[in-house]
Amino acid sequence: MDLKNKTEKELIILINKNREKLRNFKFSIAGSKIRNVKEGRNIRKDIARILTEINIRQKSK
Numbered sequence: 001m002d003l004k005n006k007t008e009k010e011l012i013i014l015i016n017k018n019r020e021k022l023r024n025f026k027f028s029i030a031g032s033k034i035r036n037v038k039e040g041r042n043i044r045k046d047i048a049r050i051l052t053e054i055n056i057r058q059k060s061k
Helices: 008-030 040-059
Strands: none
Touching: 008 040
16 A cells, blocks of 8 residues: 555545444454454554554644
8 A cells, every 4th residue: 555645535535444344344253254353453554554644744734
């Protein structure tokens, strides 16, 4: 994922998609539909990367 080349609106859209993906992941874990439990960790890391990029941009303004 190349976050530095994306606009702030694209980052916000991306973070919302990842949060929805994480929400669906949590529900599917509860229903025992998912086998790859590491996927949740990867989604959370992606969200953290996006939030870090947004915070860096806001501090540099």
